[in-house]
Every structure is written in structure tokens, then in C-alpha cells.
Amino acid sequence: MNGTQYIDAPWGVSVFGAASVDAAPDVARLRVAIKQTRQKPGEAFEVTRGAVNQIREVVRGHGIPDTAVSTSRLNLESSWSYGGERKFLGYECTASFVIELRELDILETVLVDVVEAGANQVDGVEFDVSTKKELRAQARTAAVAAAREKAALYAEAAGVRLGPVIHIKDVDSDQLQNSYRGHARGGGSGGEGDLAPGKISVTAGVVLGFSLISG
Incomplete structure (x- = not known):
């Protein structure tokens, strides 16, 4: 027992x-991420930072406050291909976000706009109640x-x-x-x-x- x-x-x-x-x-949390690979670390950070700023502008355009957007992870690591020959691809920079929505009727619109702004990975949508x-x-x-x-x-x-x-x-x-x-x-x-x-x-x-x- x-x-x-x-x-x-x-x-x-x-x-x-x-x-x-x-x-x-009555609450939805979008988990999205930006992944960009460049030959130099600084370039990877720069292009990722630009996408981050675009996403924040898109979110603000939907009336979502900055406090509802949190960066859950920022990571930089070497990227390699593992085919017939191991090859260095560059430096991959990842910025992950959690966007909290209180208006569920705009969920799909926000998700589409965020992806178009540069988020190239959607980790999921979690629903909750306040x-x-x-x-x-x-x-x-x-x-x-x-x-x-x-x-x-x-x-x-x-x-x-x-x-x-x-x-x-x-x-x-x-x-x-x-x-x-x-x-x-x-x-x-x-x-x-x-x-x-x-x-x-x-x-x-x-x-x-x-x-x-x-x-």
C-alpha cells in the first residue's frame, strides 16, 4: 500500500x-527560442540579439507588457556536423523566451508573428489558470x-x-x-x-x- x-x-x-x-x-505561456549559427561568437550574439529585439517589439505591438516576457535561457556553443567527416559549422547562439498571454483569443496571431520576427523554434504552449x-x-x-x-x-x-x-x-x-x-x-x-x-x-x-x- x-x-x-x-x-x-x-x-x-x-x-x-x-x-x-x-x-x-485564462493564461497561456508560449515557449519559443531563437537559434542562430555564425562563424564568430560575436556575430552569433549580434544576429540573435537583433531577433530578440524584433520579437520584443512584436510582443509590445500586441499590448503585452515587457514583464510578461522572460528570457529563460541564453546559450552559446560550438556547432559541428557529424556526417562522414566531423566539420565545424560555427557558433550557435540560443535565446529562449516564455511569453505569458492573458488574452487567449490572440494566441495564434502572436505565435505566427513571433515566428515571423525570428523565433525559429517553438517548444510548446502551456495553458494555466490564474x-x-x-x-x-x-x-x-x-x-x-x-x-x-x-x-x-x-x-x-x-x-x-x-x-x-x-x-x-x-x-x-x-x-x-x-x-x-x-x-x-x-x-x-x-x-x-x-x-x-x-x-x-x-x-x-x-x-x-x-x-x-x-x-
Whole structure:
């Protein structure tokens, strides 16, 4: 049995409860990169810097603030071909960006314009929801209710009554997504890697321990 589903020293009954709250995404993050190869390091930096500036201008033209654009990686390395003979191709400069959009209806337009401005690599589109904290709180409340309902069923079947809660153990939400999807109410998926946003599922899980009262 997985360690998240039991209490080391139970005093009565311990139960696992999970819940999922779905929401339409309202945030998209575009992950794009510029890769340019030139014979000299300075040339590679210069041409990449020019493309970076063009992309920033394009993004500003769509009303996206500079704070919504972050450079996640800037790298320079030697580039070689590995065919019949190893050949030096030049210095490859890579600048990676994450562009956060709050207006999803302009997503495709922004993506096309960014590529035309010089981004020659698209690493993906990730959808998210800005109210995740509030949704997580709702899911946690629902998970507690699910655990309590399950405990009451067990107690009734065993001919006892539930006492007070004497133990609460949170279940890591990332672990829950991977291991307990089948337990969650109203599953669902985000739209990661797809231009159709779909929905975002925010899950929560909890293990509750109750004391038991005879009769």
C-alpha cells in the first residue's frame, strides 16, 4: 500500500479522499527560442540579439507588457556536423523566451508573428489558470467531504459511530495527479501542448483519521 494512503499509528479509521475542480484556462505561456549559427561568437550574439529585439517589439505591438516576457535561457556553443567527416559549422547562439498571454483569443496571431520576427523554434504552449490557489482550496474542501463520507460509510457498516477527526494528512497534488487520478471526482486534462485550451483540472487529496465510538 502506498505511504500516502495510511496512517502509521491509526487510532480508529483512516480514509483517503480526493477531489478535482475544473476551470477554463485564462493564461497561456508560449515557449519559443531563437537559434542562430555564425562563424564568430560575436556575430552569433549580434544576429540573435537583433531577433530578440524584433520579437520584443512584436510582443509590445500586441499590448503585452515587457514583464510578461522572460528570457529563460541564453546559450552559446560550438556547432559541428557529424556526417562522414566531423566539420565545424560555427557558433550557435540560443535565446529562449516564455511569453505569458492573458488574452487567449490572440494566441495564434502572436505565435505566427513571433515566428515571423525570428523565433525559429517553438517548444510548446502551456495553458494555466490564474485562480489556481482558489480552485485548490475548493478541491481541498471537497476532498475532505469525500473522505468524511467514506469514513461514515465504513463506520455505519461496522456498527460504530465516527468520533472527532484526530489526524489530517495532506497528499501532494503532483503525486495525486500521477497516482490517484482514478480516485478524483470529475477528472479532466489541461491543454498543454495544444492550441485548443480544453480545461484545467486542479486536484487535492487528504487522509483523515477519525476516532470511533461504540454503539
